[in-house]
Amino acid sequence: MPEKILITAAGSYGDVAPYTGVGARLRAAGHEVVLATHDTYAGLVRAAGLEFRPLPADPRAHRPDPAGPARPAGPGSRRALLRRAAAFIEELGGGIADAAHDDTALLLLSATTAPLGHHLAEALDIPSLDLPLVPGAPTGDFAPVVGGGRSLGRWGNRAAGRLSLRVIDRLYAGATAALRTRLGLPPATPRAVRRRAEAAGRPVLHGFSEVLVPRPADWRPGLEVVGNWWPWHAPEAQLPPVVEDFLAAGPPPVFLGFGSMAAGDGERLGDLAVRALRRAGLRGILQSGWAGLTTRHTGGHADVLTIGDVPHALLFPRTAAVVHHCGAGTAAAGLRAGVPTVPVPVTADQPFWAHRLAALGAATAPIPFPELSADRLAHALTQATAAPERRRHAAGAAHRLATEDGTGAVLKAVERLRG
Template sequence: MTHILITAAGSHGDIAPYTGVGARLRAAGHEVALATHDSYAPLVRAAGLEFRRLPADPRTRRADPEDATEQARRPPAPGGTRALMRQAAAFVKELGGGIADAARDDTDLLLLSATTAPLGHHLAEARGIPSLELPLVPAAPTGDFAPVVSGGRSLGRWGNRAAGRLSLRVIDRLYADAAREMRARLGLPAATPRTVRRRAEAAGRPVLYGFSEVLVPRPSDWRTGLDVVGNWWPWHAPDDRLPPVVEDFLAAGPPPVFIGFGSMAGGEGERLSALAAAALRRAKVRGILQSGWAGLTTRHTSADDDLLTIGEVPHALLFPRMSAVVHHCGAGTAAAGVRAGVPTVPVPVTADQPFWAARLAALGVATAPIPFKDLSTDHAVARLAHAITQATAAPARRDHATAAAHRLATEDGAGEVLKAAERLLA
């Protein structure tokens, strides 16, 4: 029996898709462990996977105002980029030791998320075992679009490629200290992250991207071995149902609008809850607020039978029951809205979120994005209400969403990972 180790670090959206991948591999007869943070141990074990711990858990550290992972989710203050890099490098350095500890002697294959891949490749080299990168967002330079963290604005084909190469060098710098320590610990000769990355590129090492060509067609100038295979959906039990309180709410009126910001906007729950409730009332629609890290709740709004607060529930079960979804446009949440065939109101905060928001709008399944910072203006309620009305009242947008959902339904991203893993194991 083969033993596969998946490593993933970050927030819920960075972890949950790999539970679906792991469950698919396990169903094919492989022993699968998922190394991630303590907060996600129940998620991992529920999928039937072995949990192994990684340090630097964002959920237990996010109350610290100096915490790197929390700060990384906020737009940097002027002149704050250098400090942000130092904080992120400290997070990566802590992560490196945990990844080395997570691999047992019987590990046959490493599957690596974007965050863990620059460290996991050193481990694979030391152990002499194959590895496979499984990023959730496009990372290789291309002329087709600028790096996803640049906000989605094209710089022209030459500029896009140059910016893509620059972004890789920034990542190399970010991982430099952690890589040096890890290679020394593993008894490997010194090599910079850039050297290791270029060796992998020269060898044509395969990379499978876990998003759909419905949203991002495979770039025309990517090398052979960089493949877009479709989304990996978070695992949930086949007999899972929505909580009774949610079912009762859904049965009490027309389909509501979902509002949630995932792991964004920590500590802004009271303000955002009041804003969301006011916008929903102004748009004359019912709403479900998902608490998330922001702490959205109806407790700070006036009593209203047309609002409900929920915790974590599978988007695969909830989103198809909505009339529209309002969210931060993380990669997984954006794809979940498309999969459900419902229109989206994108409210991107940072990182790759503006990229996905622009993709949804270009596909015709979303309204024009509302940058999160604009929810602090005097016209925020009116603007959000107008976008909700546009999303729920335009049949063409829902038709586009339905058509995109049908296309996504034909893809089997986890199945493609299984095929690639078994080729490497062979």
């Protein structure tokens, strides 16, 4: 039976889609590749020519109440968020074990699945490779990416980074204990397993660009920044005719979308976006996303088009600017297109990427989601589209991104591990 590479990835679209690009590159080099993720993304995985295996805890099926407000969490809500995260991880642990079959020869692990996958690799006695999309190791250069992007000074940044790892260890403690029992492994805490990996110098390849985050000099050897992994799409893929017609009907529009954020807030956000676009004198394309962004309740507008999912790589280069929540993948996609960004971060690592884009000169100052208004968005849109220096900075960054080969670095690492 041929041996297979198993990639495991869990979370929202942005947490999963980049691994279709990795898998397609490995497959093109002759490897047999399986991508285990949630049922929601089965079509995406199979379209890339990869074998699909299911993981439980699909966040699309268990997203927040769509009738509830889309607002960042307060202290009490953060505790509830941590409880939900722990429950998600508990459910994910059993699925990780089921995804590996007798033919699995190598594990490639996303940041979410790595703390579980390491135990599976130990039980199967096979190598594994961590492939996170965000920086996670402590450094003096910046605070943990979930900390909002504000530096605490070099000592404070490192201390906060170590504390962040301990929080993650606690989140995975229950799932780790259950998984090790199921796999017949002796008890070991997540912290102990993590420290063993660090001491062994286990390689970790980060799927983002040094254009946005230069590799910290105080990282240990083996922690590498290799460049972005772009979601796979068919070489012959084209934008839907309705999008092409809209693009041809006037000047380049602004893209607005919030990905997996702001569930159930679509009508409010759609109305806000239309008012902002009109005040700025711009056309717009609204991507519905999990928020259900729409203008139907306002009767529709000839200068605004609402769409479903389309490849950002095809649409973004044809826009005047992009407005989004600044998840890692969307932030990189806007930069790759060479267009200015208006960041509206909601939670998690999004403020980190928003501040990185602004510091690069390719984005306006971030607008925190709870402060978003038609007036603030209109002002930011004018800044993004009327200031040529932002487009120049974005275009320069795009040129540098075009020289990187993130999936090629993964391929080389895989072949070293399997050789």
